Amino acid sequence: MPEMPEVEQVRKTVEPYVKGRTIINCEVLLPRMIKHPSAEEFVSRVSGRKIEAMGRKGKYLELLLNDGCKIIMHLRMTGALLHRKKSEGEPPYAKVLFELSGGENLWFTDIRTFGTLCLVGGEDSWQDKGYLSLGPEPLSEALTADYLAKLAGKSKQAIKSFILDQSKIAGLGNIYADESLALSGLHPQRPANSLSNSEIEKLCDAVNTVIAQGIKNKGTTFRDYKDGDGKQGENQKHLLVYNRKGEPCKKCGTVLQQIKVGGRGSVFCPVCQKLK
DNA sequence: AGAGGAGCCTGAGCGC
């Protein structure tokens, strides 16, 4: 499940292979993954364009083209972006191919096919709502305890669901949300408006800490995540709670429990993260 | 308007 650290790792490993190259041809093997425009129009509008840079916002990847348009991609759960030499052929679960100048291919692969691509900009006024409404990112100056406290004060949502909302914080997914709550000692079901200012400050620090650690360790791999070189991350070795249901808490030794919060599996320590 | 839930999709892991 690529979250901000994984998506950033993909960006870092793919950009050197695509920057400055021209999209000679594009093939869409599963048209419904192109959200906008139609697959046919997408292919015709990106073909012949040069890729000037590769960016990232939250969990979205961007290819900036020389006509001012942007390809915006979301990997969702099992999407991956891989660079391969043309001679290496098609990777498993290939869904979209960008054939680049210099004998390089860029593949969008996806097992569960939830991933999306779209093209924005130019004469076309269509916008991607999710991308447009992203909140501030971890490790940015805009994500402050004050900002979070103002929003949290107005919300009865469980804090876990609150921090997973991409319009509030961009880039957290289930893994880093659980880790942030564990590090700050907060129960995932606490209503957002029940947190004190000092708890919000701890949470804000924890979000930055776990995301920075994820980036440093090149992402977290459980099943499907791979970076642009096809390599796995290292961060799964450093997690406090995620995927550790039934194992001892690293701080106090209590057996970790799993519950559902907002439909998401949530692992926590019943002693270090009390509800009351 | 805010909050919660269904649906999308495939593979892994389980019980029988």
Place this chain on the structure above:
DNA sequence: TGCGCTCAGGCTCCTC
């Protein structure tokens, strides 16, 4: 061995 069930999860859409 093999079938069928459940679970995993980000986001959008729908309902209350």
